[in-house]
Amino acid sequence: MDLNYTAEEQAFRDEVKTFFDKKLPGRLADKVKSKKRLTKEDQEEWHAILNEAGYLSAHWPEEFGGKAWNAIQRDMFDVEANIAGAPRVVPFGVNMLAPVLMAFGSSEQQKHYLPRILDGTDWWCQGYSEPGAGSDLASLKMTAERQGDHYILNGQKTWTTLGQHADWIFCLVRTSKEGKQQEGISFILVDMNTPGVEVRPIILLEGTHEVNEVWFTDVKVPAENLVGEENKGWTYAKYLLVHERSGIAGVGDALAGIEHLKHIARDQKKDGKPLADDPMFAARLAQLEIDLSAMRTTNMRVMQAASSGAPPGPETSMLKIKGTELRQSINDLTRRALGPYAMPFVSEALEAGYNQEPVGPDYANPVSMDYFNHRKTSIYGGSNEVQRNIISKMMMGL
Amino acid sequence: MDFNHTQERQMLADMTGRFVREQYPIEKRHEIAASQEGFSRELWSQMAELGLIGALFPEEAGGFGGTGFDIAVVFEQLGRGLVVEPFLASLLAGTVLSRGNESQKSLLENVISGETILALAHGEPASRYMLSHVETTATKTGEGWQLNGNKAVVINGDTADQLIVSARVNGEMDDTDGIALFLVPADTDGINRRGTSTVDGYRTAEIALSNVAVGEDAVVGDAGDAYANLQTSYLLGTLAVCAEALGAIEVAIELTLDYMKTRKQFGVPIGKFQALQHRMADMMTEREQIRSAVINAAGNLDLVDREWYISAAKNLVGRSGRLIAEETIQMHGGIAMTWEYAAGHYAKRIVMIDHMFGDVDHHLERIMKLGRVA
Numbered sequence: 001m002d003l004n005y006t007a008e009e010q011a012f013r014d015e016v017k018t019f020f021d022k023k024l025p026g027r028l029a030d031k032v033k034s035k036k037r038l039t040k041e042d043q044e045e046w047h048a049i050l051n052e053a054g055y056l057s058a059h060w061p062e063e064f065g066g067k068a069w070n071a072i073q074r075d076m077f078d079v080e081a082n083i084a085g086a087p088r089v090v091p092f093g094v095n096m097l098a099p100v101l102m103a104f105g106s107s108e109q110q111k112h113y114l115p116r117i118l119d120g121t122d123w124w125c126q127g128y129s130e131p132g133a134g135s136d137l138a139s140l141k142m143t144a145e146r147q148g149d150h151y152i153l154n155g156q157k158t159w160t161t162l163g164q165h166a167d168w169i170f171c172l173v174r175t176s177k178e179g180k181q182q183e184g185i186s187f188i189l190v191d192m193n194t195p196g197v198e199v200r201p202i203i204l205l206e207g208t209h210e211v212n213e214v215w216f217t218d219v220k221v222p223a224e225n226l227v228g229e230e231n232k233g234w235t236y237a238k239y240l241l242v243h244e245r246s247g248i249a250g251v252g253d254a255l256a257g258i259e260h261l262k263h264i265a266r267d268q269k270k271d272g273k274p275l276a277d278d279p280m281f282a283a284r285l286a287q288l289e290i291d292l293s294a295m296r297t298t299n300m301r302v303m304q305a306a307s308s309g310a311p312p313g314p315e316t317s318m319l320k321i322k323g324t325e326l327r328q329s330i331n332d333l334t335r336r337a338l339g340p341y342a343m344p345f346v347s348e349a350l351e352a353g354y355n356q357e358p359v360g361p362d363y364a365n366p367v368s369m370d371y372f373n374h375r376k377t378s379i380y381g382g383s384n385e386v387q388r389n390i391i392s393k394m395m396m397g398l
Numbered sequence: 399m400d401f402n403h404t405q406e407r408q409m410l411a412d413m414t415g416r417f418v419r420e421q422y423p424i425e426k427r428h429e430i431a432a433s434q435e436g437f438s439r440e441l442w443s444q445m446a447e448l449g450l451i452g453a454l455f456p457e458e459a460g461g462f463g464g465t466g467f468d469i470a471v472v473f474e475q476l477g478r479g480l481v482v483e484p485f486l487a488s489l490l491a492g493t494v495l496s497r498g499n500e501s502q503k504s505l506l507e508n509v510i511s512g513e514t515i516l517a518l519a520h521g522e523p524a525s526r527y528m529l530s531h532v533e534t535t536a537t538k539t540g541e542g543w544q545l546n547g548n549k550a551v552v553i554n555g556d557t558a559d560q561l562i563v564s565a566r567v568n569g570e571m572d573d574t575d576g577i578a579l580f581l582v583p584a585d586t587d588g589i590n591r592r593g594t595s596t597v598d599g600y601r602t603a604e605i606a607l608s609n610v611a612v613g614e615d616a617v618v619g620d621a622g623d624a625y626a627n628l629q630t631s632y633l634l635g636t637l638a639v640c641a642e643a644l645g646a647i648e649v650a651i652e653l654t655l656d657y658m659k660t661r662k663q664f665g666v667p668i669g670k671f672q673a674l675q676h677r678m679a680d681m682m683t684e685r686e687q688i689r690s691a692v693i694n695a696a697g698n699l700d701l702v703d704r705e706w707y708i709s710a711a712k713n714l715v716g717r718s719g720r721l722i723a724e725e726t727i728q729m730h731g732g733i734a735m736t737w738e739y740a741a742g743h744y745a746k747r748i749v750m751i752d753h754m755f756g757d758v759d760h761h762l763e764r765i766m767k768l769g770r771v772a
Contacts (some may be wrong), residue, residue: 134731136663204735205742206597270526272572280759332720335753339526340420340663342753344604345597357595359604360523360550368597372746375727376735383674383731 005072013076020084023049029085033260035366037350040085040165040292044120046087047094051118056094064102064114071303075251075296082252084142088161091247093117093124099172099243100187100236104228113189126169127157127190127214128237135386137172138181138234142190142216144173146223146230151175151188153196153219157376159380163199163212166192175230187233189225196220204376206369207347241310241382248381249299249323254292257330261285264337275337284333288326295322300388314394317387324377324384331371342368401693403467410453410463411471417448418479424740427480428599435557436593436601437483445483446512454489459496460506466696469634470641474692475708477645479748482516482600487554489638491516491562493631494579498618501584502581505560517558517584519549519605519730520628527756529632530625535609542613543621544590545580548606555603556593558584563607567622577628579622580612587611598746631697633708636755640711643719643751644692647685649725650744654678657730657741674729681725683717691715695740706768716758721747 005013028042050056059074060066069077089095094117101110116122133140142155155172164171169190176184190197196219202211207366230237265276266283299319306312335342341360348354349365358365378384392398402409421441430438445451448495453468455461463469469489476485492509495502495516508514525531534547545565555561561582567574584591588610593603619627658678668674691711698707723745727734734741752758 055431123668129732132662134663139663139665203737205737205746207737216472219469220571268526269524280763284759328724334761335749336757338753339757340521340753342524343551343596343598343600344602346594359592371749372597372742375745376732377722378728379735382727385671388673 002380009072009076012073016077016080017084019053019055020086023053024084024086025049028087031352032085032087034355034362035350035370036352039352040123042086043084043090043118043165044123047089047120049397050089051120057098057118059095060098061102064098064110065118071306073095073349074247075300078247078252078256080252082256086257088253090123092126092161092166092170093122094393095247096125096126096240096245100227100240102171103239104187104232104236108222108224109189109227113348122167123165124163125160125166125169125192126212127169129159130156131158137237138185140174142171142173144175144186144221145293146175149223151223152224153188153190153216153221155216157214157216158202158211160199160212160214161210163192163214164209166199168192169197169214170227172233175233182234184231185233185237186230187227187236187383188221189227190219190221194219194221204373206345206372208369208373228325232280242316248316249319250327250377251292251296251299251323254295254323254327256328257327257334258285258288258292260363261330261337263287264334264361264367267361267363268337268339281337288333291322291326291329295319295326298322298371302341310357314390317382317390317394320381320387321378323382323392324374327377328374329370331367335368335371338364338367345369403471407471410449410468411475412452413448414472415478416595417445417450418475420556422479422481424480424743426555427482428743431482431595431599436595437554437557438720440455442483443512446510451488451512452510453486454485455506459492459503459747460510467639467700469638470692470696472644473638474648477642477647477747477750478649480566480599480646480743482509484517484554484669486635486638486642487517487558489517490518490553490631490635491558493634494518494562494618494627497627497630498581499615501599501615502618502686505581514560515554516562517552517555517603518554518564518631519561520564521550521552523548523589525548525550527760528572529628530572530577532564532566533571534575536565536567536578536580536621539611542611542616543578543580545582545607545610545612547683548604550604552603552605554601555605556591556601559587560584561605561609563605564624564628571601573749574625576622576669577624579618579624579627580616581618581702582610582612582616596750598750599743600750632755633699633704636712637699639751639754640688640695640708640715643748644685644688646744646747646751647688647719647722650722650741650748651678651685653680653725653741653744654681654729657733661730661759668729674712677725677729681722684722688714688718706765709764709768710757712756713758713761713765716761719748719751720758 028275045332058067058069062068131138144151171188173188174184175186196217200213201209266274268275272277272377302315341364344359452461453463453472456464488509536543536545561584563580563582566576567578570630588608590606591603659667661668691714695707695711698704726741733739
């Protein structure tokens with residue numbers, strides 16, 4: 001057991017820090033730190049910078065042009081990215097679809113799609129959930145019917161994050177009604193410009209447009225867009241969910257959140273003294289720091305155990321629960337730190353061009369919105385209830 | 399002991415509830431909240447006609463209620479509909495004004511009839527939840543007073559016809575002594591108002607006062623002695639939002655329960671899962687705890703321990719209210735994250751009430767300072 005970083009690891013961290021110092025545009029970092037809305041162009045700009053440095057695919061295996069980063073490298077990059085205020089990588093192509101294509105796609109699919117994910121030609125979104133299939137994903141109903149060299153798709157997907165920007169969507173569809181539900185599901189790639197695909201916005205409770213419904217009416221998709229074998233999609237979906245979870249603890253984001261909270265707590269005054277010095281508030285903050293320091297190590301332990309080649313196991317469910325709930329607690333304490341200024345909310349002030357005086361302190365406006373928006377994290381990606389089922393079933397045999 | 403309301407008060411609750419149910423569907427509420435003024439003048443005068451504003455004030459102030467239970471039953475029903483009309487602003491400012499001179503008191507008639515909107519402009523950018531923190535100054539002039547300073551997060555301060563402004567006539571920034579209240583028409587020279595929506599759909603204003611000249615007759619009560627008046631107003635306001643939160647919590651739980659019974663996953667209604675059943679049971683228990691705390695606060699409003707009971711209620715509303723709001727969203731899943739579905743809006747209101755008149759920690763500290771009630 002050695003908790004110190006090796007010389008190589010420290011050198012790696014320096015390399016990453018230098019990268020953010022030199023390559024992260026100040027304009028983007030300002031937007032991220034002040035929680036302004038990022039545009040599609042902002043995201044694309046940042047992806048291009050990461051790709052040029054080889055960082056967008058650094059966690060990919062070397063045979064696909066990646067650097068095969070281990071758990072410690074990924075953690076370091078994640079933490080430094082968040083401290084620097086880098087935009088989050090949009091995960092659907094590079095972190096979710098890509099591993100599935102590498103493991104189960106044809107070599108034609110790998111050659112065609114992987115480079116386009118990296119160079120930004122294709123923006124991907126995820127077609128998993130349906131109105132009737134949330135936690136019970138395997139009950140999904142959207143159909144794909146084989147007709148000659150095509151599939152005809154009908155049905156509806158929902159909670160499609162950033163679907164409004166997407167060129168392509170990867171979908172779980174039902175290709176068979178025989179046998180167990182899980183055995184009739186296939187994984188297929190759909191060009192969003194195909195006739196019959198319609199994207200409808202869903203506005204979230206704080207007024208933002210992140211997610212969408214995607215409707216499919218007689219959408220004709222070439223049979224070669226099927227990934228792997230017909231009716232084996234559930235296996236691929238589970239594989240994807242495991243990869244989705246490899247950053248799920250959100251350590252870097254939590255660290256950045258605590259730093260932001262401390263900044264606010266030092267600035268806010270209670271009875272004429274900094275709120276950070278108030279014993280009750282300081283106790284609540286300390287509690288969060290205790291939990292975060294432990295979670296960071298839990299995250300590293302789980303990831304490192306997996307980095308010998310095997311994908312991470314059901315332990316990632318612990319990371320998902322702890323990571324999301326801790327982040328939500330940080331959001332909660334941040335809103336409380338603001339006092340009455342947690343209430344006013346100027347939606348336009350989230351746009352980059354807004355130049356009016358802030359209402360209250362300049363950090364106040366997005367805080368409550370962020371608190372409410374983050375409630376989604378314990379629901380998406382397999383709700384925390386589903387994660388607890390996985391832990392009790394897979395880890396404890398209950 | 400008798401936990402039933404009097405017949406009159408039960409009628410008041412029923413009438414308010416019916417009005418909210420019939421006239422205030424959530425879609426209409428969003429439309430009203432998004433309108434220019436952030437509330438409906440038309441509904442406001444209908445509510446006034448029904449006596450819902452008058453119920454908040456005692457007879458000597460021109461109303462026909464004003465007890466803790468009158469305020470509680472009305473606000474509980476308002477909470478059920480997420481009503482955005484300026485009840486709270488009227489209660490806060492009207493309570494202060496009822497301690498004013500005869501001509502000021504006569505303005506209360508217009509408040510109760512719904513013609514005049516008042517707002518209490520007391521909080522400031524740095525006051526957080528400290529009631530005595532007043533940096534705004536009132537300087538004596540030949541003809542009256544001159545006001546300078548900034549007021550923050552003033553509920554309905556953007557549309558009020560008249561403002562009641564607190565300002566310091568002497569003493570240090572946080573002294574309880576030396577505070578005065580002034581009744582000022584909102585269009586007086588030197589008043590600059592910036593209205594904003596709140597994250598949960600209500601309206602507040604930031605108000606800058608720059609050399610605002612007011613007459614001697616603008617002073618409400620005795621200049622320098624306004625703290626007790628403000629304190630009473632805030633205690634009533636705290637009780638009101640606790641009851642409002644209770645109403646919102648009732649609906650949040652009803653929506654969740656209904657969803658537990660109708661939403662199917664894994665072939666059964668999700669309410670069949672014990673992991674959710676126990677959490678629903680906890681939410682219901684907390685709701686009844688909150689109801690009891692509101693009863694305690696309302697019943698002790700005129701008694702010596704009123705501050706203790708009101709702080710206890712506000713702490714519990716903040717603590718258990720957060721639990722219920724968050725569980726309401728979590729147990730629904732994605733649907734409660736949407737604007738279109740009502741549950742998220744109830745959750746927002748319940749949580750934002752924690753930011754009014756002191757949050758969980760503020761009231762915990764108050765209780766620690768006040769000591770235990772026997």
